[in-house]
Amino acid sequence: MATTAQGERVRPVAVTSEPDPSQVPLRRLWRVKWGVAAAVILLLIVASAIFAPLVAPADPLAVNIRHRLAPPVWMDGTAAHLLGTDQIGRDLLSRIIWGGRISLLVGVAAVLVSTTIGVLLGLAAGYCGGRTDWTIMTIVNVVLTFPFVLLALSVIAVLGPSLVNMIIVLGVAGWPIYCRVIRAETLAMREREFVVAGRALGMSHARIVFRQIFPNVLSPMVVIATLQVAQVIILESFLSFLGLGVQPPTPAWGNMLGEGRVYMLNSWWIAAFPGAAIFVTTLVINLVGNALRDWLDPHMKL
Amino acid sequence: MRRYLGRQLVQLVVVIVGISILAFSILHVIGDPVVLMVPETAPKEEHERIRKVLGLDQPVWVQYWKFASRAVRGDFGKSWYGDVPAFGLVLERMPPTIYLTLAGLGVAMLIALPLGTLAALRRHSIVDNLCTTVAVAGQAMPIFWLGIMLIIVFAVRLRLLPASGYGTWQHFLMPAFTLGAFLAPITMRLVRSGLIEVMNMEYIKTARAKGVGERLVVLKHAFRNACIPVITVLGLQFGQLLGGAIVTETVFAWPGVATLTVESIRNQDFPVVQCAVVLLALIIVAVNFLVDMIVGLIDPRIRVGA
Numbered sequence: 001m002a003t004t005a006q007g008e009r010v011r012p013v014a015v016t017s018e019p020d021p022s023q024v025p026l027r028r029l030w031r032v033k034w035g036v037a038a039a040v041i042l043l044l045i046v047a048s049a050i051f052a053p054l055v056a057p058a059d060p061l062a063v064n065i066r067h068r069l070a071p072p073v074w075m076d077g078t079a080a081h082l083l084g085t086d087q088i089g090r091d092l093l094s095r096i097i098w099g100g101r102i103s104l105l106v107g108v109a110a111v112l113v114s115t116t117i118g119v120l121l122g123l124a125a126g127y128c129g130g131r132t133d134w135t136i137m138t139i140v141n142v143v144l145t146f147p148f149v150l151l152a153l154s155v156i157a158v159l160g161p162s163l164v165n166m167i168i169v170l171g172v173a174g175w176p177i178y179c180r181v182i183r184a185e186t187l188a189m190r191e192r193e194f195v196v197a198g199r200a201l202g203m204s205h206a207r208i209v210f211r212q213i214f215p216n217v218l219s220p221m222v223v224i225a226t227l228q229v230a231q232v233i234i235l236e237s238f239l240s241f242l243g244l245g246v247q248p249p250t251p252a253w254g255n256m257l258g259e260g261r262v263y264m265l266n267s268w269w270i271a272a273f274p275g276a277a278i279f280v281t282t283l284v285i286n287l288v289g290n291a292l293r294d295w296l297d298p299h300m301k302l
Numbered sequence: 303m304r305r306y307l308g309r310q311l312v313q314l315v316v317v318i319v320g321i322s323i324l325a326f327s328i329l330h331v332i333g334d335p336v337v338l339m340v341p342e343t344a345p346k347e348e349h350e351r352i353r354k355v356l357g358l359d360q361p362v363w364v365q366y367w368k369f370a371s372r373a374v375r376g377d378f379g380k381s382w383y384g385d386v387p388a389f390g391l392v393l394e395r396m397p398p399t400i401y402l403t404l405a406g407l408g409v410a411m412l413i414a415l416p417l418g419t420l421a422a423l424r425r426h427s428i429v430d431n432l433c434t435t436v437a438v439a440g441q442a443m444p445i446f447w448l449g450i451m452l453i454i455v456f457a458v459r460l461r462l463l464p465a466s467g468y469g470t471w472q473h474f475l476m477p478a479f480t481l482g483a484f485l486a487p488i489t490m491r492l493v494r495s496g497l498i499e500v501m502n503m504e505y506i507k508t509a510r511a512k513g514v515g516e517r518l519v520v521l522k523h524a525f526r527n528a529c530i531p532v533i534t535v536l537g538l539q540f541g542q543l544l545g546g547a548i549v550t551e552t553v554f555a556w557p558g559v560a561t562l563t564v565e566s567i568r569n570q571d572f573p574v575v576q577c578a579v580v581l582l583a584l585i586i587v588a589v590n591f592l593v594d595m596i597v598g599l600i601d602p603r604i605r606v607g608a
Contacts, residue, residue, distance in 0.1 A: 138316055138317070138320065139320070141313070141317055141320075142317050142320035142321060142324065143324075144541070145317055145321065145541055145583060145586050145587055145590065146321070146324070146541065146579075146583055146586075147541045147542060147544050147545030147548065147582070147586070148542070148545055149545040149548050149549060150544075150545060150548060150563070150579060150582060150583075153548075153563065153564065153567060154325075154328050154563075154567070154575055154579050155328060156567070157328075157567035157570065157572075157575055158328055158572075230442060234444045237444060238444065238446055238549060241446055242552060242564060243568075244567065257446070257447060257450070261450055264450065264453065264454050264458060265458055268454045268458070271447075271450050271454070272450075272451065272454070275444060275446075275447030275450065275451070276447075278444045278447060279442060279443060279444060279447065282442040282443075282444070283438070283439060283442035285442075286438060286441060286442050287438065290438070
């Protein structure tokens with residue numbers, strides 16, 4: 001009787017708070033299916049960037065003034081330039097393929113930097129607690145208050161625009177997000193039995209943190225890192241768009257978009273396609289990140 | 303409430319000091335102002351002389367103290383370009399930025415509130431799936447590209463709206479929409495999840511049991527409580543909103559603080575950059591503080607729990 005009564009009490013809640021139970025796995029599969037599709041597209045983008053010299057139909061730096069501002073092939077363009085050419089006749093498609101190298105390189109490198117800083121400080125704040133925790137979290141709050149864009153802009157202003165500087169800036173500016181999440185996870189982990197047992201067995205702090213706690217914070221770390229790559233790519237292209245990032249003639253999606261803006265009156269494609277490349281890339285990265293989250297831990301709150 | 307206020311105030315002061323250190327170190331620790339000001343070919347004595355004039359030969363903390371005590375009085379030094387105080391220059395450009403931010407916030411609400419509510423009430427319907435799709439796509443959208451696409455379509459092709467500038471209400475439409483599109487996805491998700499959570503509460507059932515109409519239940523009983531997380535997160539996201547405004551301004555040549563900052567960075571006009579960074583950060587901190595206070599007033603659980 002008690003069980004049925006309990007069952008009856010639980011049921012209406014379950015029905016209203018969750019969708020039809022038979023739909024849940026289907027829905028999750030639906031999401032992960034999109035993630036898999038996105039992952040395939042992402043792999044194609046990454047591959048075309050890595051093998052750019054083989055894939056690109058033309059030299060991204062080859063100037064051809066006579067074919068300048070040529071429209072894409074479906075607008076009376078030539079098959080030689082599928083997406084048309086820019087203001088000095090460089091092949092747009094080849095430049096976009098080569099530009100992917102910059103965006104992906106900056107995205108991954110900057111995320112590696114910020115993951116390292118953020119995870120180490122997050123583990124320290126969560127595990128040590130007390131004054132260490134307070135100091136680290138105050139720094140996190142100060143950096144989080146600053147708009148990411150403003151911070152990156154002002155540091156680039158002093159350091160000067162270059163690829164390495166941009167990786168450093170975006171990497172150093174991005175760590176607080178990791179720090180906050182990892183700290184919360186570590187705090188929850190610190191009081192768990194296996195950690196207490198480890199301490200009772202006389203394990204060193206370093207061993208407890210890196211061998212016992214760290215493996216347990218890997219899932220949120222991977223998910224944030226994936227989603228952050230997309231954010232960094234958008235920010236990198238914005239800096240390049242302003243002329244404060246990768247310098248021309250090196251093709252990067254951002255600086256192509258910035259150069260194309262001048263010609264948007266007559267030749268919209270110069271600005272449109274590099275932007276579309278940014279959009280598609282960040283979209284598939286986000287989809288992969290969401291799928292990863294659902295797959296690793298559907299209850300993860302990120 | 304008084305203890306809550308006190309704790310928040312302490313944190314506020316710490317964050318402000320932190321921001322001033324950050325702004326100070328941008329110029330004095332990462333870079334050397336003298337190298338930036340004096341041509342490389344100038345003799346070494348000239349470098350030393352200017353270093354003395356600017357007080358850069360003193361220990362770092364003395365320099366920071368000077369910077370901070372002047373900044374408190376609104377003195378950030380003169381622009382290295384035009385011989386005018388940086389503070390006035392930045393202040394002059396503040397109103398357009400604030401108007402743009404508010405307009406963007408308004409657009410985001412106009413998109414997010416109805417869509418988020420509909421998605422929450424009709425979960426897993428076409429509307430809900432559409433909202434999820436829009437939200438995922440919106441979060442991946444580089445808004446400077448969105449802005450340029452809008453200009454190409456509405457200003458260049460259709461000739462309906464001005465491509466850039468400031469003044470009439472037509473000038474507001476595209477920038478406000480661009481900024482709104484930046485903020486709408488996260489707001490929509492918050493409204494949806496907040497409302498879903500609230501709709502499962504006991505008091506909603508009570509209201510329904512009393513025979514209150516469904517429309518009133520949603521709009522009056524549920525919506526108010528669903529607003530709390532939305533306000534909190536939006537307040538915390540205010541910095542990101544201003545960041546979005548910076549991006550939007552540069553696309554539409556909007557005469558706000560962001561355009562000024564980017565210009566000053568290109569000209570290496572550091573007093574102006576410092577001043578703009580500090581003032582923008584102060585606005586963000588103030589908004590965060592106000593939001594904390596409002597939420598603390600609305601919801602007693604927060605001021606006791608935190």
